[in-house]
Amino acid sequence: MIKLYAFRWVPDFAQGLVRDLRVRWALEEAGIPYETTLIGPDETETAEYRTLQPWGQVPVIEEDGLVLFESAAIVQYIADRSEALSPTDPMGRAKVAQWLFAAMNSVEPHVANLGNIDVFYADQEWAKLRRPSQEAFTRMKLASLAKRLDGKTWLEGRFTAADLMMVSVLRGLRHTDIVTSDPVLGPYVARGEGRPAFQRALAAQLAAFKDNAAATEAA
Ligand SMILES: N[C@@H](CCC(=O)N[C@@H](CS)C(=O)NCC(=O)O)C(=O)O
Structure with missing residues (x-):
């Protein structure tokens, strides 16, 4: 096991x-x-x-x-x-891998950078100065993701490991309303979290x- x-x-x-x-x-x-x-x-x-x-x-x-x-x-x-997590054909698997890497490399660092400022360094002067530009940059990255997701239920037609990782990453901003207030990303994360x-x-x-x-x- x-x-x-x-x-x-x-x-x-x-x-x-x-x-x-x-x-x-x-x-x-x-x-x-x-x-x-x-x-x-x-x-x-x-x-x-x-x-x-x-x-x-x-x-x-x-x-x-x-x-x-x-x-x-x-x-x-x-x-x-x-x-349940991935199609078996090579092209379908490549698409899942693409979004899985995107969640890790193109989204998570920007979510984590903001989260680290808020959770670990909020009282520090450098963090107060850095936060507005970090939030703007994180929002910019999320806006591009939202554009790709707009009108879709999941990233690649049906729920896959790509959504599992992307939703997991976006949940890292649960201490803010950045994701929950977004008309595309908010419901997307809620759909993921709603899965049994x-x-x-x-x-x-x-x-x-x-x-x-x-x-x-x-x-
Ligand atoms: N890139 C790693 C990151 C793992 C990671 O950051 N784990 C955290 C918990 S979410 C941890 O163990 N933190 C304790 C530490 O870094 O000492 C992964 O995705 O598995």
């Missing part, structure tokens, strides 16, 4: 956003069972964990001797064996945090 490494607990701002959620969601869409190994800072710093994930991050999966890190690579691996597989994945991630909250706060 696939073993998924996920965090035991994270602060509120990150709950529901930690990247193992993408993997849980993909596994739920594909109907593939998995088990979790919950870890924290004590484990991520160990040499043993660093052999699994060079930067001590999550997610990681292990299956039949395969160790895989990077959420996009893991989701692609799952999509490769489930028509997403709800199951989210519930599983949050349940782990709830279970471990008391122990973490006591420590």
